[in-house]
Amino acid sequence: xxxxxxxxxxxxxxxxxxxxxxxxxxxxxxxxxxxxxxxxxxxxxxxxxxxxxxxxxxxxxxxxxxxxxxxxxxxxxxxxxxxxxxxxxxxxxxxxxxxxxxxxxxxxxxxxxxxxxxxxxxxxxxxxxxxxxxxxxxxxxxxxxxxxxxxxxxxxxxxxxxxxxxxxxxxxxxxxxxxxxxxxxxxxxxxxxxxxxxxxxxxxxxxxxxxxxxxxxxxxxxxxxxxxxxxxxxxxxxxxxxxxxxxxxxxxxxxxxxxxxxxxxxxxxxxxxxxxxxxxxxxxxxxxxxxxxxxxxxxxxxxxxxxxxxxxxxxxxxxxxxxxxxxxxxxxxxxxxxxxxxxxxxxxxxxxxxxxxxxxxxxxxxxxxxxxxxxxxxxxxxxxxxxxxxxxxxxxxxxxxxxxxxxxxxxxxxxxxxxxxxxxxxxxxxxxxxxxxxxxxxxx
Amino acid sequence: xxxxxxxxxxxxxxxxxxxxxxxxxxxxxxxxxxxxxxxxxxxxxxxxxxxxxxxxxxxxxxxxxxxxxxxxxxxxxxxxxxxxxxxxxxxxxxxxxxxxxxxxxxxxxxxxxxxxxxxxxxxxxxxxxxxxxxxxxxxxxxxxxxxxxxxxxxxxxxxxxxxxxxxxxxxxxxxxxxxxxxxxxxxxxxxxxxxxxxxxxxxxxxxxxxxxxxxxxxxxxxxxxxxxxxxxxxxxxxxxxxxxxxxxxxxxxxxxxxxxxxxxxxxxxxxxxxxxxxxxxxxxxxxxxxxxxxxxxxxxxxxxxxxxxxxxxxxxxxxxxxxxxxxxxxxxxxxxxxxxxxxxxxxxxxxxxxxxxxxxxxxxxxxxxxxxxxxxxxxxxxxxxxxxxxxxxxxxxxxxxxxxxxxxxxxxxxxxxxxxxxxxxxxxxxxxxxxxxxxxxxxxxxxxxxxxxxxxxxxxxxxxxxxxxxxxxxxxxxxxxxxxxxxxxxxxxxxxxxxxxxxxxxxxxxxxxxxxxxxxxxxxxxxxxxxxxxxxxxxxxxxxxxxxxx
Numbered sequence: 001x002x003x004x005x006x007x008x009x010x011x012x013x014x015x016x017x018x019x020x021x022x023x024x025x026x027x028x029x030x031x032x033x034x035x036x037x038x039x040x041x042x043x044x045x046x047x048x049x050x051x052x053x054x055x056x057x058x059x060x061x062x063x064x065x066x067x068x069x070x071x072x073x074x075x076x077x078x079x080x081x082x083x084x085x086x087x088x089x090x091x092x093x094x095x096x097x098x099x100x101x102x103x104x105x106x107x108x109x110x111x112x113x114x115x116x117x118x119x120x121x122x123x124x125x126x127x128x129x130x131x132x133x134x135x136x137x138x139x140x141x142x143x144x145x146x147x148x149x150x151x152x153x154x155x156x157x158x159x160x161x162x163x164x165x166x167x168x169x170x171x172x173x174x175x176x177x178x179x180x181x182x183x184x185x186x187x188x189x190x191x192x193x194x195x196x197x198x199x200x201x202x203x204x205x206x207x208x209x210x211x212x213x214x215x216x217x218x219x220x221x222x223x224x225x226x227x228x229x230x231x232x233x234x235x236x237x238x239x240x241x242x243x244x245x246x247x248x249x250x251x252x253x254x255x256x257x258x259x260x261x262x263x264x265x266x267x268x269x270x271x272x273x274x275x276x277x278x279x280x281x282x283x284x285x286x287x288x289x290x291x292x293x294x295x296x297x298x299x300x301x302x303x304x305x306x307x308x309x310x311x312x313x314x315x316x317x318x319x320x321x322x323x324x325x326x327x328x329x330x331x332x333x334x335x336x337x338x339x340x341x342x343x344x345x346x347x348x349x350x351x352x353x354x355x356x357x358x359x360x361x362x363x364x365x366x367x368x369x370x371x372x373x374x375x376x377x378x379x380x381x382x383x384x385x386x387x388x389x390x391x392x393x394x395x396x397x398x399x400x401x402x403x404x405x406x407x408x409x410x411x412x413x414x415x416x417x418x419x420x421x422x423x424x425x426x427x428x429x430x431x432x433x434x435x436x437x438x439x440x441x442x443x444x
Numbered sequence: 445x446x447x448x449x450x451x452x453x454x455x456x457x458x459x460x461x462x463x464x465x466x467x468x469x470x471x472x473x474x475x476x477x478x479x480x481x482x483x484x485x486x487x488x489x490x491x492x493x494x495x496x497x498x499x500x501x502x503x504x505x506x507x508x509x510x511x512x513x514x515x516x517x518x519x520x521x522x523x524x525x526x527x528x529x530x531x532x533x534x535x536x537x538x539x540x541x542x543x544x545x546x547x548x549x550x551x552x553x554x555x556x557x558x559x560x561x562x563x564x565x566x567x568x569x570x571x572x573x574x575x576x577x578x579x580x581x582x583x584x585x586x587x588x589x590x591x592x593x594x595x596x597x598x599x600x601x602x603x604x605x606x607x608x609x610x611x612x613x614x615x616x617x618x619x620x621x622x623x624x625x626x627x628x629x630x631x632x633x634x635x636x637x638x639x640x641x642x643x644x645x646x647x648x649x650x651x652x653x654x655x656x657x658x659x660x661x662x663x664x665x666x667x668x669x670x671x672x673x674x675x676x677x678x679x680x681x682x683x684x685x686x687x688x689x690x691x692x693x694x695x696x697x698x699x700x701x702x703x704x705x706x707x708x709x710x711x712x713x714x715x716x717x718x719x720x721x722x723x724x725x726x727x728x729x730x731x732x733x734x735x736x737x738x739x740x741x742x743x744x745x746x747x748x749x750x751x752x753x754x755x756x757x758x759x760x761x762x763x764x765x766x767x768x769x770x771x772x773x774x775x776x777x778x779x780x781x782x783x784x785x786x787x788x789x790x791x792x793x794x795x796x797x798x799x800x801x802x803x804x805x806x807x808x809x810x811x812x813x814x815x816x817x818x819x820x821x822x823x824x825x826x827x828x829x830x831x832x833x834x835x836x837x838x839x840x841x842x843x844x845x846x847x848x849x850x851x852x853x854x855x856x857x858x859x860x861x862x863x864x865x866x867x868x869x870x871x872x873x874x875x876x877x878x879x880x881x882x883x884x885x886x887x888x889x890x891x892x893x894x895x896x897x898x899x900x901x902x903x904x905x906x907x908x909x910x911x912x913x914x915x916x917x918x919x920x921x922x923x924x925x926x927x928x929x930x931x932x933x934x935x936x937x938x939x940x941x942x943x944x945x946x947x948x949x950x951x952x953x954x955x956x957x958x959x960x961x962x963x964x965x966x967x968x969x970x971x972x973x974x975x976x977x978x979x980x981x982x983x984x985x986x987x988x989x990x991x992x993x994x
Binding site for chain 1: 472474475526527530547548549550551552554574575577578579580581629630666668670674677770771772773775777778780861862864900901902903904906907908930932934936966967985989990
């Protein structure tokens with residue numbers, strides 16, 4: 001089924017609501033088309049396509065709720081889906097965290113999250129892009145493995161209280177790892193876009209290939225505390241846990257209020273209003289940002305708006321469920337889609353120029369929590385790590401394991417570069433002092 | 445958060461308020477009674493599969509396989525005194541994989557009719573032909589003889605889907621009540637159940653009907669000291685298993701005590717959730733005041749529920765042949781254990797290290813009769829007396845290492861995902877001479893006993909790793925002397941396995957499980973078990989993970 005227009009989607013949703021006999025009913029319709037192609041050893045390994053539309057019905061009787069889903073849209077199936085949701089609701093236990101469905105909401109303009117060029121991607125386009133990537137690596141006699149994935153979709157909602165929402169979106173993302181034939185060098189590049197017309201697999205592959213050759217025959221230096229320059233791929237990731245996602249994923253008000261978060265206050269309550277980071281740290285979300293246009297409503301229909309989470313190092317807001325917001329008497333803020341960290345104008349190269357002695361980290365990998373109390377995480381550098389002296393990259397160094405907390409990291413801030421889009425976020429390269437490397441790795 | 449994560453959640457709309465995350469491949473939410481309805485019979489599935497195979501051949505495929513999949517999942521989630529969510533899902537459809545012009549093609553459909561499957565087969569051939577234009581390595585399959593019409597079932601005693609939801613909710617709420625009564629601040633508990641009904645047919649002449657079951661009960665209990673602001677959690681010592689609901693009927697013979705003074709109990713083929721939550725609650729409170737470890741070299745005594753994850757990361761993954769050959773370079777990474785490294789005969793571990801790969805072991809997550817490309821499953825050696833002897837392979841890889849047989853490691857998480865090489869069960873064999881945990885600990889002068897798996901991280905070639913755990917006990921002069929906190933160990937895979945100094949005997953052997961092991965792009969999840977007995981490793985580097993924040 002193609003991407004449904006607002007009118008076509010709402011027509012289906014209205015019909016589904018007309019079958020409801022429940023106290024409250026909310027219906028959501030999601031559709032997505034897209035595809036992917038994967039390469040390794042400079043050739044295509046697998047390819048796939050996705051085309052799916054799914055309807056979810058939530059029926060409520062008092063504080064009992066039931067959800068059923070279907071992906072066929074004839075009248076009999078839709079009726080059966082509503083009946084099933086109602087049957088499940090009647091059997092469900094009452095939820096002590098019941099909240100009535102939201103009524104009509106006002107959402108901001110949502111057209112920027114969709115780009116026709118991305119929705120038009122076909123198998124030939126994918127083959128051309130991945131072909132350009134592998135051809136470049138053939139030419140340079142290096143070996144690549146890459147992944148290209150694109151999607152175009154829509155989300156529509158309607159409920160018995162009058163809420164109505166609809167938005168289209170697109171996304172294309174690409175990542176590539178390039179390795180040298182002797183196995184001593186490896187480089188990586190990744191990017192994501194709303195609009196595929198900005199995407200060029202060849203350009204990104206060149207970046208990865210240059211990192212691969214420049215990281216060959218790395219030297220071992222002692223682990224310890226170093227000044228580091230963390231490129232955006234070392235701060236957020238399309239495919240793995242990341243230090244910045246770990247930090248912002250901890251801004252849940254309930255966990256903080258319950259005492260199981262670094263944002264919990266000794267004796268009770270949370271640390272909203274406290275200065276916990278360097279005063280140059282400001283992080284906000286804004287679904288209208290032109291670089292990372294996002295969905296204008298959350299999964300439960302709450303509007304997404306510009307919200308400041310950290311301002312000049314001070315915790316300004318925490319997100320929560322509607323239930324917890326009401327119980328705790330706090331602003332009802334849903335978790336946003338992407339984060340924006342304010343930065344300056346300096347590029348990574350500028351940050352290197354201003355560094356007397358340090359390590360350039362282009363990517364961090366296999367990042368896992370060690371202690372939720374302090375948000376301590378461990379992980380490793382990967383795909384290009386370099387020693388800097390007197391403002392210049394001197395030589396590649398072997399990879400390190402780190403044990404570090406993003407809280408400590410954002411207190412040891414030396415400089416902030418210019419933000420770039422990655423994983424649906426805007427994130428600048430950061431220069432950090434006393435970043436803790438605890439051991440060496442032989443991995444390339 | 446990435447937009448596709450958002451989309452995955454928003455599909456549940458306001459239902460997300462009550463229902464935790466459901467994997468996108470899990471399928472449609474259905475009435476629990478639906479999970480007990482039989483699927484299509486084998487004769488009908490054969491007709492449907494033949495429609496796909498014939499269409500693929502007619503379109504020019506030289507090989508084709510059809511997988512008709514029906515995946516049933518039920519999850520019950522609770523916290524403290526309330527049920528957070530109960531989900532029952534069904535996913536039904538067909539995946540068709542073909543070789544045309546020496547290139548793989550794959551397409552899937554939820555239109556499970558002869559016409560629908562034929563159309564998917566034609567699309568798969570079209571994709572294969574399109575990709576063949578930029579293909580440089582022709583697919584070469586290790587031969588497999590057709591098995592005809594055969595069937596295999598996980599040997600369960602009680603289908604978990606037949607147990608009333610009320611019984612599961614009652615069990616979890618009684619687990620939660622026990623924790624709260626004993627002074628826990630919070631507890632979350634779950635039971636997850638899976639039934640994969642898989643029908644595989646190929647142009648080799650196989651028609652394989654399989655009925656696969658898995659279960660995973662678990663909890664996390666948290667203690668908070670409000671005055672100091674300190675909080676600690678202890679996760680369950682259960683393992684996900686290839687068993688039915690009988691796993692939740694505890695038997696005394698399946699309980700194995702840890703070393704004297706440790707208050708740890710491990711579980712074999714049945715699990716006592718109430719007993720475990722009682723000891724977890726006691727331990728999590730002790731963790732709040734336990735001594736912070738002094739960093740340095742220690743002899744580690746690792747229980748099977750902990751060591752299983754170390755085996756998974758430092759042996760299971762590096763011996764996946766697709767990683768070794770570079771197919772996973774852009775995501776999970778490659779491997780130090782290359783063909784060139786293997787040829788050098790460098791010891792992977794000490795002579796006590798015997799590690800087998802296995803797809804047969806009863807009760808394990810990886811046990812099936814046939815893999816997802818119709819290969820009959822088996823057991824084989826990976827590491828023998830410390831030497832690497834083999835890898836984990838599938839049909840299109842065997843020729844790359846000069847072999848002509850697949851190991852039966854091919855798996856897809858659902859009908860709509862293409863099958864590829866996944867980890868089999870990988871297990872450390874118990875010691876051949878009689879050795880209990882107490883006897884093993886008796887000889888340790890300065891050590892740490894670690895039970896349960898915790899934080900884990902390993903590099904992209906599987907050299908350098910760091911592991912935490914659930915509970916840690918100091919060993920001094922052969923005795924457990926008290927609980928420790930803030931423990932993590934860092935090691936190099938080869939140094940670690942070469943420091944293996946003692947392995948307890950068969951009586952201590954049990955399985956650990958990884959229920960959601962991720963690999964591939966787009967990422968797929970698989971479930972796999974790792975058996976071991978309590979094992980000693982000498983002189984491992986332990987770090988202290990405590991930090992101060994403002």
